[in-house]
Amino acid sequence: MTLELFLQNLANAIAVGSLYALIAVGYTMVYGILRLINFAHGDIFMMAAYFTFFGIADFHLPWYFACIFVIVLTAGLGMLIERVAYRPLRDAPKDSILVSAIGVSFLLENLANYLFTGKPKAFPDFLGLMSTISLGSVTIQKVALVVPVVLIICMAILLFVINKTKLGMAMRAVSKDYEIARVMGININLVIAATFGIGSSLAAVGVILWGMKYPQVSPLMGVMPGLKCFVAAVIGGIGNIKGAVLGGFILGLIEVMLVAFLQPLTGYRDAFAFILLILVLLVKPTGLIGEKTTEKV
Amino acid sequence: MKNKKKRNVICTAVLSVIVVALIYYANNYLDAYIVRILNLCAIYTIIGLSMNLINGFTGLFSLGQAGFMAIGAYTVAIFTLPIDMRSTIYYMEPMNGAIANIHLEFVPALLLGGIFAGIAAFLIGAPVLRLRGDYLAIATLGFSEIIRILLTNWQSVTNGALGINKIPDNANNMWWSFGISIIVLILISLLIRSSYGRAFKAIREDDIAAEAMGISLFKHKVMSFVIGGFFAGIGGGLYASLLGTVDPKQFYFTLTYNFLLIIVLGGMGSISGTVIASFIVTGGLELLRGFDEPLTIAGYEISLFRPGFSMVIFSVLLMVIVLFYRKGLMGRTELSWDRLFNFFAKIKSRFSPKTAREGGAK
């Protein structure tokens, strides 16, 4: 493999990794607070893509307005789902809420299929981010340069909120110990709603950038990204935001490099993500930089 | 007590005769479309039961049934395919020499499918079953996908993405599908009532306490998982024979969602619930087809009804059940003669003159 080819693949891997990281953070936030694998996260991501499509292609909103519109709408969707499908089951056995998450995922997919038909739609291009530039022999899309930047900004804002604001402190408390936090008078409903809102907004930001790299909007577009980002979050350490970012990059890197170096194994690429997941779960279930928690009897 | 037992046995015997008669009637006199749906119901019952064994009775949240189904389906497909057909179907890459000339009859192939699925379950379960609820769900889902991807890529054995078709139709016959599902039903009921079954339920309630009481978690969890996998494999084999064609795309993990819906609707922990629910869901999906066609009232087309609507209704129903009827139809109880007779007795007593005078039964 030539250096050129390697660099090209590396550039690609960084772009893919950053996208995974952005979405994995949303997943991990919800898990950290609620200990719930939000199966519907991938489908919220998908709905955000449709919102973007309609906002720009149908309503012809200018891009800055459209972005805000999409983020707000998606956050609203996330909070609505929490309110309707998860909150009533908060005191139910763990399995019910998982089933509910699967149900929501299923419902969103079928709803999208029914409302928007299964025919794929073209994701709109704004700011010309879909076009490419060449750095030497390596060609990258402009959006690939933007993603890591956006990721860093989002991380900065997120970490600020979590570490320096009251809301963030409340979130940390709830994720440490749900019962005690409630007893101490923290408004659990508000904290959880805010978590979902933030997580979904991140998914929306993620999809706006994702759509420019993979400009195809269809009802099932969120399934694989959702699963893979969950894997990424677990690899890094679920519940840990920095872990999600790390996991996203690792997964992106491995996926791209696997196909680059071992062409005949391309068919197995998705399988590798899962194999990696299972290995991590078996060897170090708390992930690379996660913390160990003991289960109280 | 003895009278009740005798009564129950007689009732069961009568019911068996009725069921056999119904199957005979249905198989020979009903139109093929309905027979096909009923067969599908029976097959889904088998897989639903296998999933309920793992999820409902042992409390292990497994999303891997589609993978085990696939293994069973492919085993039957590969081994029952007539040898002279094989080169036509495997036209991209010839069938692997080792198995190209092995041909099995339906029943051995079916059992083999179940065994392979069981072995896979063991290999998967041994390392993975100690994970907690949600992690286990994702791990089993991952394995289901890994199995599917393996099937897609192993061209010489499974014909890869091309799939296998012209599988001999052995199962589109109510004797097979209902017969096997009744056998599975009986076997699982016996299992649940045995000491193993009690161990499973103990693990479901509180696995740490169960372990403290001396129940080997590993042994029982793996046993439940393997048996569940075995039956799912058998169900998959029947499925392949019914459809006559398999390909990896059919076994995407979303297939498992169908069975999840069935066991949630029926009640995770109730065998009779699963049976009833699988008929409702499979039959219901067909009935809901009507919603996919445009409805014209007095010449005005109501655009609400278009393709996809039935699935939306389906998913809404699932959400309603999950949110409001969490226990499903039967919860953890079973349909039994005692309950049925008690129920009738209660109604009778409500109408009897003595209690009516006394102001109604309570």
Place this chain on the structure above:
Amino acid sequence: MKKIAALLLAFIMTASLFSGCKKVDTSSTTAATDSNTIKIGVFEPLTGANAAGGEAEVEGIKIANKLYPEVLGKKVEIVVADNKSDKAQATTAVARLIEKDKVSAIIGSWGSGYSMAAGELVKKNKVPAVGASCTNPLVTKGNDYYFRVCYLDPFQGTIMANYAFKSGAKKAAIVQEVSNDYAVGLATYFKEAFIKLTGDPNSVVTTVNYNTNDQEFGAQLSTVKAANPDVVFAPGNFTESALVMKQARQLGITAPFLGGDTWDIDEFTSVGGKDVEGATISTFFDDAAPVTAEGKKFVKAYKEAYPNKNMAAVTALGYDAYLVIIKAIEAGNSSEPTAIRDALAKTKGVEGATGMLTFTADGDADKNSAIIKEVKNGKFTYKDTVTIAK
């Protein structure tokens, strides 16, 4: 109480299945024995991953029905069943059409997999089926009751190899959707034919794979770029192919891209945008220059019904499938399924929108040429016709 209600509901639903009573179902009349209508069943994917293709075919069928609403003095009614892009659903959809709706013939399906799933059923029940665009050889092989109005995958792959060679390509790269039998079939036949034409066993410089639903092709395309081919053959479903071409152009691959008939649909050009300019495919029909009078009639009717849409080639095939059945009913002077089947087998020189239709012994349309189209200014425009000597 609610348990009782639910149990009762379950019982009623199951009982209703047994009694075979009809549910809300408007497109077919209750009297299957209504001797004034002939029913033709249609099973297509109208939801799910392949909805676009199925819808396009149904459009063609409906237009044909509008232009030819009657045969033998009876009205022809179309009964549509959605196979939901799922094989199990395909078998139940066909079973329903045969048993409940008692159709005399069936058209379908987009997607050879679904057609093959239905194959045994139509054979067993002796109801003839005509596929519009299912190109896998196994659909009709060994099945007397399945016919098709399109050519086969081996043919398409060979045609494209011929076209590539004719255009001067000496080295080709293949990008195939390895989990799609259609793509793998086309790629295999292309490779065979191309190597034979160039006489150079290494003329296919590299073959890379991807999976259905993949969105990331960077690594594969980097390998293709490094191999520097004259032409890239990338058969696959339009959903992934549009992205493949986009990413290829972004990487700086300038070689022309060749594909199969699945690209000939609006969504390919709308998602692909300017990156799919120059994409060349083999297809069944050219709406700008229909080769027959029937074709002209069809195009006119289509433009009236859908003035703002670009026609997909499979729509014309849907039209032809309907037409060939009608003509068979006329020729055999009967609407009995077995009679229709026999008449279909004898189809010779029937003028369809896509050309003159004659069925081979296997039930395939005897075609020895294909239309080559290229994307110019966002639309598929006619480029060439490639004929292979038989």
